[in-house]
Amino acid sequence: MLMIYNRPGFLEELTEQERTELFGEVEAIMTELSESGELVGGAALADPSLTKTVVGRDGRPAVTDGPFLEAKEHFAGYVSVDCETEERAVEIASRWPDVKYGGYVEVRAVMQDSGTEM
Amino acid sequence: MRTPPAVEDLLRALAPQVLGTLVRRHGAFDACEDAVQEALLAAAVQWPGEGVPENPRGWLLTVATRRLTDQWRSERARRDREAAVAAEEPAEPGPEEDRPGDRDDTLTLLFLCCHPALSPSSQVALTLRAVGGLTTAQIARAFLVPEATMAQRVSRAKQKIKAAGARFGSPPPDERDERLRAVLHVLYLIFNEGYTASSGPDLQRADLTAEAIRLARALHRPLPGDGEVTGLLALMLLTDARRAARAADGGLLVPLTEQDRTLWDAEEIQEGTELITDALTWSPPGPYQVQAAIAAVHAEAARPQDTDWPQILALYRVLAHLAPNPMVTLNEAVALAMVDGPSAGLDLLRTLDGDTRMEGHHRLAAVRAHLLETAGDAPAAREAYRDAARGTTSLPERRYLESRAARLADGDPGGKV
DSSP: OOOOOOOTTHHHHSOHHHHHHHHHHHHHHHHHHHHHTOOOOOOOBOOGGGOEEEEEETTEEEEEESOOOOSSSOOOOOOOOOOSSHHHHHHHHHTOGGGGGTOEEEEOOBOBSBOOOO | OOOOHHHHHHHHHHHHHHHHHHHHHHOOHHHHHHHHHHHHHHHHHHHHHHOOOSSHHHHHHHHHHHHHHHHHHHTHHHHHHHHHHHHHSOSSOOTTTSSTHHHHHHHHHHHHHTOTTSOHHHHHHHHHHHTTOOOHHHHHHHTTSOHHHHHHHHHHHHHHHHHTTOOSSOOOHHHHHHHHHHHHHHHHHHHHHHHSBOSGGGHHHHHHHHHHHHHHHHHHTTOTTOHHHHHHHHHHHHHHTTGGGSBOGGGOBOOGGGSOGGGSOHHHHHHHHHHHHHHHHHSOOOHHHHHHHHHHHHHHOSSGGGOOHHHHHHHHHHHHHHSOOHHHHHHHHHHHHHHHOHHHHHHHHHTTTTOGGGTTOHHHHHHHHHHHHHHTOHHHHHHHHHHHHHHOOBHHHHHHHHHHHHHHHTTOGGGOO
């Protein structure tokens, strides 16, 4: 599994051309992996500001805005769900047993390939 | 294997007819629906190679009935009696069944699939399967979820309908209007799911717009005198007409005012415009009709600068009165800015600040950015575009918003955040 970490706001610092190149390179890698059959799955995640974090406080789940930004925890795995609302996703995250033992579950929207024409 | 379009169209048209006949004979919507799915799959495999049988509907009925009896036989103890009854039934439709009642069956099925006990996503899944004749795999692909997830959704939806005791037949008169509204909403959801998919790997989802239009036509046929059914069909046609123009190479979204209008589908525009122009003469206006009317006004302008903005503003005000919601206010602000200038639009947007329904919604920031840009406030516009880019979960939208922000930053290299 490849986990991609980047600096907040780095995309905004790039020029239009650099951004276009970046997306082009990503597309090339994804095409290559699809064709070689190595691609299992993956998704870009939405901005961290769209994140909720569920954390155990006194053995009970508490929901906070934003991601958990300390580095002492490691990314231990992920579950992808397709829910009607964000509340439902947070509810599932709140039931995750790791939370009781000091673990964190970050709830983040996955980017889509669709959009309205504005 | 790919089913040829002609066979696929035929199967989709026959699916609700065969299911309707089967459920009328045997009841048990869930078991009948499974049996019809299997019959459709068998046909999709055999017909392209062996040719379409002379009586395709009878063929599907025979195969589905056989599957149904097999299924019932395997549940022997409980199902003996039903299996005996089913086996005695002639597979060919009797003369009394081969009547225009098929149209009513489609309507009845739509009402059943949009049962209030189901969540919207289950209503959508069941409608596409039972009325649209799509396989679970096709629906799953269109909604970008694993097939097992979609199968579970369909099966739970059928259990819920069973548990709710829903019968095959028209809903009671006092529930009919509400149920029809749910059906229209589900068809609109299906349409939007297909329409918002921009390009590239999502061609499957563009098929959803075609399916939504087909189902809206199927609903319009028995209900030509319902203004909102007509309005929804017109709205879909007028919106779909813009599809070829709304995304550039690489899936980048093209806003309405920058689209190449020669790419708009003239036939769809004509049909949609005629439908809505006619409907508004005899029906009290409803939200779908007003939205269709707005789309028709956009469509009649050969160039963006020819757009009749005062008329669009008036229509948004009607819509805000009929179905007030913050998204309508956003669009009204755009129209107001075109008529009275950007600061009037920005004033109207301010009424949405603190509206919890809009909290963190990127569309508010995107519209504000657009109006600030028109007003000439580049730094504020850039910030608002970036806010909007951070708030969207759509990749093409994020790229569009980032490029708008970047365009404004070009003249101001020190302005990077």
